[in-house]
Amino acid sequence: MIAHIRPNQLADWIATAPEGARPLVLDVREAWELQTASITPADFELVTIPMGEIPARLAELDPARPVACLCHHGMRSLRVAGFLDHQGFEHVANITGGIDAWSAEVAPSVPRY
Template sequence: MIDHVRPAQLSAWFASAPEGSRPVVLDVREPWELQTASVRADGFELVAIPMGELPARLAELDPARPIACLCHHGARSLRVASFLQHHGFEHLANITGGIDAWSHESDPAVPRY
C-alpha cells in the first residue's frame, strides 16, 4: 500500500515505521530541479535518484526501509512509489504536493519554481 502524506505529516508517518529503520526521502526530480530547490535532511536520509535512472539504480535502495517519494507536485513521485511497490518495497509514501507543498507547509526557505 502507498500512503499519501502531506509534508507537514511526514514526521508522523516516519514515526509509524518499524522500530530501528531509518527513513528515506527519495527525491526523484532532475538535477536542475535539485539545484533550484532542495529539502534539508532532518530525521531522515535524503537520496536523490532521478525518476528515469531509478530502474538502473534500484539496488541502491533498501526495501526494508520506509521510503517517502518526493518530486515537484507529487505525480512523478506517485509513479515511482508504484514502481517500488511492484518491486517488493512495502513501507512507501507519496509526498502529496511535492516540494512545492514542502515550501508552504514545512520550510518556507525552500524556493518555489
C-alpha cells in the same frame, strides 16, 4: 500499499516506521530542480535519484526500508512509489504536493518554481 502524506505529515509517517528502521526520502527530481530548490534532512536520510534512473539504480535502495518519494508536485513521485511498491518495497509513501507543498507547509525558505 502506498501511503499518501503531505509534507507537514512526514514526521508522523516517520514515527510509524518499524523500530530500528531509518526512513529515507527519495527525491526523484532532475539535477536542475535540485539546484533550484532542495530540502534539508531532519529525522530521515535524503537520497536523490532522478525518476528515469530508478529502474537501473534500484539495487541502491533497500526494500525493507521505509521510503517516502518526493518530486515537484507529487505526480512523478507517485509513479516511483507505485513502481517501488510493485517491486516489493514494504513501506512506501508519496509526498503529495511535492517540494512545492513543502515550501508552503514546512519551509517557506525553500524556493518555489
